[in-house]
Amino acid sequence: MTDRTSYEAVSPLDGRYARYTEPLTAYVGERALMRTRVEVEVEYLIALADLDVTPLAIDEQQRAHLRALYESFDAEDAEVVKQLETTGYGEYEATNHDVKAVEYFIRDGLPAGLDCAEWIHFGLTSEDVNNLAYRLLVGPAVTEVLVPSLREARDALAAMAQEYRDLPMLARTHGQPATPTTFGKEMAVYASRLGQQLGRIEAAAGSLSGKLAGASGTYAAHDVAYPNVDWRSFSRAFVDGLGLDHEPLTTQVNPCDDLAELFDALRGANNVLLDLDVDMWLYVSDRYLGQEAVEGETGSSTMPHKVNPIDFENSEGNLSKANADLGFLGEYLTRSRLQRDLSDSTVKRNIGAAFGHCLIGYEKLQTGLSKVVPNEQVMAEDLESTPEILGEAVQTILRREGHTDAYERVKTLTRGEDVTLADFQELFGTLDVPAEVREELQALTPAEYTGVGASMVDDIDG
Structure with missing residues (x-):
């Protein structure tokens, strides 16, 4: 295997950003995959032993030994599996097959007295x-x-x-x-x-x-x-x-x-x-x-x-x-x-x-x-400099008061124009509306025209 520093990593995930991706290595790294394959194979072997029809018998001590193969699977174990796959290890030649390498790893780690190599990976692909x-x-x-x-x-x-x-x-x-x-x-x-x-x-x-x-x-x-x-x-x-x-x-x-x-x-x-x-x-x-x-x-x-x-x-x-x-x-x-x-x-x-x-x-x-x-x-400052946004509020109030041309009047005043609050006040002075409505219009400011936005914060899901 080639040892590389983070500066020589092909991917930034294992180089520049390795400190961010470190929490994932226990789940998505090659060693994690090897370990979990061992887990599946071991638990399957034990499940076969629990079938009445098989001659396979594994006592509690042997089960604990088998489960330790994946529970304590470490870097040295991963190196053994990799050698089994790529170069050969012990009596085994290179498998050039990652799952077969795991099978041989388990064979090599069987507890004393448990002769069951033929049952590892039995019937599986x-x-x-x-x-x-x-x-x-x-x-x-x-x-x-x-x-x-x-x-x-x-x-x-x-x-x-x-x-x-x-x-x-x-x-x-x-x-x-x-x-x-x-x-x-x-x-x-x-x-x-x-x-x-x-x-x-x-x-x-x-x-x-x-x-x-x-x-x-x-x-x-x-x-x-x-x-x-x-x-x-x-x-x-x-x-x-x-x-x-x-x-x-x-x-x-x-x-x-x-x-x-x-x-x-x-x-x-x-x-x-x-x-x-x-x-x-x-x-x-x-x-x-x-x-x-x-x-x-x-x-x-x-x-x-x-x-x-x-x-x-x-x-x-x-x-x-x-x-x-x-x-x-x-x-x-x-x-x-x-x-x-x-x-x-x-x-x-x-x-x-x-x-x-x-x-x-x-x-x-x-x-x-x-x-x-x-x-x-x-x-x-941005709100104060854009009073034209009150056009929506003005025309909506006027609609409420029965002004059928409300939208058009506000559109003429504001669309594409530099509008001031004084321009709105001038418009209000020409409107045929009750005094309380005119006061309502005159009290409008951009900063206060936020509807119920503040209370909507309480509707957060999740």
Whole structure:
């Protein structure tokens, strides 16, 4: 094996960004896959011993010894498995087959007195082991690493929403000044959307399915050896016992529709955060948000004054890459030529890369959120300088009072024009409305025209 420093890594996930992706290595690294394959093989061997028809007997001490093969699986064990596959190890020549290498690893580690090498991997195809192992890793990678990071982002947004629920801010639709909102309400929108997507992700991660049905999904090898065993029930019990849903009808390959659903759910959350990244970037650009300068940090190699929104930009880039990978995985893994082809094997090894870009995107977003502070003065000045946004309020009140030409009159005054509050006051003076209505109109200000935006913060889902 070639030893590389992080500076020589082919991928930035294991180089520049290794400190961010470290939490995923226990779930998506090669060693993790080896360990979990050992787990599936060992538990299957023990399940075979529990069948009355097999001559296989494994006592409690031997079971503990077998389970220790995966429970204490370490870097040295991983090196042994890799040698079994690539160069040979001990009495074994190189298998050039990763699952067969795991089988030989277990053979070599059998406890004294347990002669059962022929029962390891009995009746199985590699896909029986791999589809289970991947799901035993993918599920926790999502629930134990990605979901907590997403929930931290959601909680940060919810906290910002509460803190700035009453802060008025000019909205923009089509990039143009529009009916004011509050900064807190806008953050609440993202917190709520992200909470909903988290529900989708957790549901998908909790519904991963596994198969154990042999080379063509027919239990043929099992059935020919022991035709009186209900192998479908055995398979269901075994897969359920691993904490997965049983997939009863498959080819050699688990169709991966469950993984595609999970990847799509992750893409849904990522799309919410991509939308947020861009909006936060624009708020910084408009000076609605200020950024805390980090001591010693350089914003530009030539412009010393700059504090760039690099965390939102980094998050945007990584989440875009993650979504491209997740979309590819979901599309590719749900297809297989006839009953099996091997192209999915190398593709599945990229699940970790997709998750890595997700995690970097989530962490960078949180860093960006922690640095920004609303610039209340700029927001107030922007509101004061765009009184034309009151046109909606004025024409709506006039409609209420029965003025059929309300929209047209306000449109003539405001559309494409530089309007002042004095212009509105002049319009109000010409209106045939009761005094209390004129007072109502005269009291309108952009900063107070935010509807029930502040109270909507309490509607955050998730």
